[in-house]
Amino acid sequence: MKDPVNLNRAYAIAFKEVRHIWRDPFTLGLALGLPLLMVLFFGLAMDFNVHDIHLTSYDSDHSRSSRQLLETFESSGYFLLRQEPLIGNITEPLDANQAKAVLVIPPHFGRYVVSRMDSPVQVLIDGTDNSTAGVIGGYMEGIQSAANSRLANVSVSPVVTLKPRYLFNPELNSRWFTVPGLAAVVLAIISILLTAMTVAREWENGSMELLLSTPVHPVEIILGKLAPYVVLGLSAQALIYFLARFYFGIPFMGSHVLFILGTFLFVAAYMALGLLVSVTTRQQILAMQFSMMIGMLPNILLSGFIFPIENMPAFFQYLTMLFPARWFVLVIRGCFLRGSDLAQLAVPLLAMLFMATLFVTVAVRRFKKDVEP
Amino acid sequence: MKMNTTVMGFFKKELVQTLRDPRMRIMLFVMPIIQMTLFGIAISTETRNIKLAAVYKPNDFLMRRIVERCYSSQWFIPAKIGDMNDAFRMVQSGKADVVLIAPEKGLTRAVGRGGADVQLLIDSSNITKAEAVESYTQAILTQVLGEAFPEKNQNPPVRFVVRYLYNPEMVTSVFMVPSVLCMILLMVTLILSSSSMAREKESGTLETLLSSPATTTEILLGKSLPYVALGMAEFPLVIAVAVYGFGVPMRGSFWVLLFCALIFMCNAVALGILLSTFVKNLQQSAMAGFLFIFPAIQLSGVLYPVENMPWLLKYCAYLDPIMYFVNLLRNIMLKGGNLQVVVVNAGALVVMAFFAIGIASRRFHQTLN
């Protein structure tokens, strides 16, 4: 029968783990530097406002109106135009991935415009690329109005105008949106990978068995092993915070206390999950595959980082509640952009707390299961 | 063609070691299908379930029409704001994504006087959502106004007829499923090949290999071909899920697609081996794998457009096998396959694979010093 939990022993295990980490500069550098690098690079890469779109135009009219139409497209600043003679297949530029949209101006376009008759123009958009298709479609309305006012002097003066106020991100800066979410995703992956691999290695080379053969309680092992990595995770987040604030200029409207609390719970949850993976697989290669599978794609695609959760079918909206990343994205966006207070973040924080506790409990039970015969 | 005994021996060994553990078999053949299904169903780029609230006086009939039309559309749902009356709080608390605010004296009256504004408070922490909200609201507004004031209808001459080719309904799974397929295949094959080499290093069995007469070529081929084979075994499964499960069209030649898949697998495995020459043990190979795969996913052009990236990252995107293979998948499956596109993208993958193996074999020393 094992002794009750002794925190001193947990501390000793933690200390040994710290030594380990310190001696392996590769892992240390990775755990700290990597999140930073990732957020920097991809924060820079992500820009949802599409521009420099290749547009091929077929002008069968060659009138003043058609030229003005083409100018309207050009002056929008979104498109790079290229005129082609109308021979062969009009969808050829799209088939050959040379353009993302095709504009077809019919022969009598100019005449119809001048007579104020209905003058349709075909716009074919490449529907295979989700990151650009919808956005291009969205631009069409605005360009159509501009074209009408330019060509036919028709200004559609609306009866009612919408005056939008963009809250929390007035300039619709992509980075403000993506960087906090990216931080969550990167931290999640690193956390789960770190603990899964490190502990799996100990299972594989037998040192875990050795540890378990002593009076040490599994809870002490878990606390001892997780603690240094949680600190590492928090440090990484601190670095990301500075990057977000001072390089990307993202405002921080909320409470730092909640932010730290949220980060702590989040990192703890993923590390506990990594631990669970390592206890279950006991082998490094499997642990690796498993962690990548759980930690990478689901977090990128289902955490609300890019694709909003509200878009998902109801079943999946409930399913994503099982991912700590989904809750953390709420917390981190709430803290940075919305200035959310405790009442508003209570649910996400509690969810993460629940999950961290759940994973640790299950991990402890699985540890014990293999010690007791 | 004479079969090289050593390479065949490796083939057998790698397959035996990999497939022996049932958990690994599940990881290789079941998990990708589950993941694809999950993501294919869950992800949608079409914004809906937008929580809308409105602040207006009960007798403001025009405003009420607009709000009701919003709710009955496919995009908006009523926000559960209880008895909150601070519009800002509504959005800030997350209970509403957008709040419509009628003018002081009511919209119906304001219109009568000519010129009226409706304020829109939009939660813009998600940009695509914010822009969608604005355009949907505008569309509904135009619709309602058009019905309420038919005489004010001016038909502007220039009219765009917009059609989305290859995927007219803009079904998200049609573009997401091939992309996810590609990511999963890369992850699995790259990690398999790199960790197999890393494990030989870590356990010391690499020394045994080096002390045998096996040449570098034989060892590298022996460590890569089995994983290309495994990847190719997975490919039909995931394609079947895409085509029969999700209805992704298959407009081009399946054989061309298969051939491109083969090239992609070779590429992924070559990269895995290259990565393994930089690491000493399995843990490092996991980190290295992550270091490559995460950027590969980000820069693939699937989540957000490559055209927008700063030039440095754009160049990195040109080294991204996911980008090329997604191009191939989309072009062949959705557009029927354009010769130039296929040659360029497949060619890029081939060139990359050659470079990777070349560098790997140079780094692979037959001696330990």
Add this chain to the structure above:
Amino acid sequence: MNKNDKEQNTSVWVKNLTVKFGSFTAVDHISFHVNSGEIFGFLGANGAGKTTTIRVLCGLLEPTSGEVRVAGLDPKKGLEAVKARVGYMSQKFTLYPDMTVDENLEFAAALHKIPSEVHKRRRAEGLEIIAFKAKTRQLVSELSGGTKQEVALVAALLHDPEILFLDEPTAGVSPVSRSRFWSIIRGLSHRGKTVFVTTHYMDEAENCGRIALMRDGRIVALDNPANLKKDTFPEPLYELTPRPGVKSDWLKNLRKDKAVLSVKPYGMRYHAIVSNARRWRELSRRMAGDFKARPIQPSLEDVFIRVVEGAK
């Protein structure tokens, strides 16, 4: 030419071999040769340079300077030819624990491109030599430590090498298995195979035809066990058993006497090197109440300790 004749009769010929890793010299100008069919032992502490030397001889490391001939071939002129004649068991375990005995042996055969008929025959022979009792369809990880090493030996023999290089082959194996392993090695030597062994178990080294002692990258002694013992211990050696209740300063008193060259602890007893037999007999009679003495033959461990200390 004289040198060529000598090389032809030897399995392994090393002259002035030096291996440096950066500024660290692992092997420092060593020279020796091993004859065909000999069991040659390489002794020394960890880090003395044994494993490095073996790696050079197997073609796994390039020497910094010096000449090497293995099975009459120069590794610099072609590693493949050398590797075909040489069998190697490294310190780390050489088999794959997640494969069966059959699969491991098949793979080893594939590495050496052994045709399947030949493989079947040699495999059966090998398993017989080690008197393999378990099932060949078993995973290697399920075998006992000693059996694992024996199977690894069979794998190293499949291509019928002339020379076997075994690096600490009995490390971590039970004493019964160790002696079994050595009887197998002796059998191999009788069949004409050269066996080059490194070990840090001194008692095993008695099995060797000749032994080289390495320290800090240099060979400090090289001869057959009997000569080594004679040369290292020209003086008589006695084993002392202290009697119960002996006074605690008995050792100090003993060491003060000029007849005694050195007294070293040896387990519960002591080994004393004596300078003068007659004076020693008087001394031990005088101190008979403190300890019991009997003459012994030096063991290789004694040899090693003395040589290594002498080389300091």
